């Protein structure tokens with residue numbers, strides 16, 4: 263597909279919301295393969311799941327581990343997630359906004375405003391019980407493009423879980439338990455596992 267018409271992505275210093283609680287600073291390594299992230303130049307995905315203000319799951323995954331993970335997802339699930347997002351997220355508005363800020367200085371980009379509302383419901387972060395944020399980063403920079411960073415609040419995450427196939431849900435459960443141990447939150451609240459976007 264030809265994406266040359268898309269506005270250029272922007273890069274800004276990684277906001278604190280995408281720092282690791284455990285590291286008390288930026289993520290340094292891929293949770294799966296332990297690849298170094300900050301100086302290697304390889305792109306990586308950060309996902310953090312919050313309950314209230316507390317992060318309950320957080321990780322960074324390097325690009326090749328994201329690709330491997332996506333291969334594990336069933337075709338059916340990938341299509342269902344893409345369809346759900348296409349129907350519920352206003353990507354056109356994000357594209358328009360990217361165009362609008364093309365000439366704006368980095369410090370005036372207001373990076374947080376790209377992920378402080380649920381991309382599906384518009385619910386603000388302050389009013390959510392559970393939410394997930396995701397962003398692509400490279401080195402010390404976060405990439406802003408038509409898709410990421412974004413936030414999904416609890417109800418949207420639940421809807422997304424429902425469109426996933428049984429196989430994909432099983433794989434995600436394994437991913438969470440392999441990498442993090444199974445936090446008790448997931449036993450009574452299985453709908454808040456991370457979604458690999």
Ligand SMILES: [Zn+2]
Nearest residue numbers: 292295324327
């Ligand atoms: Zn990796």
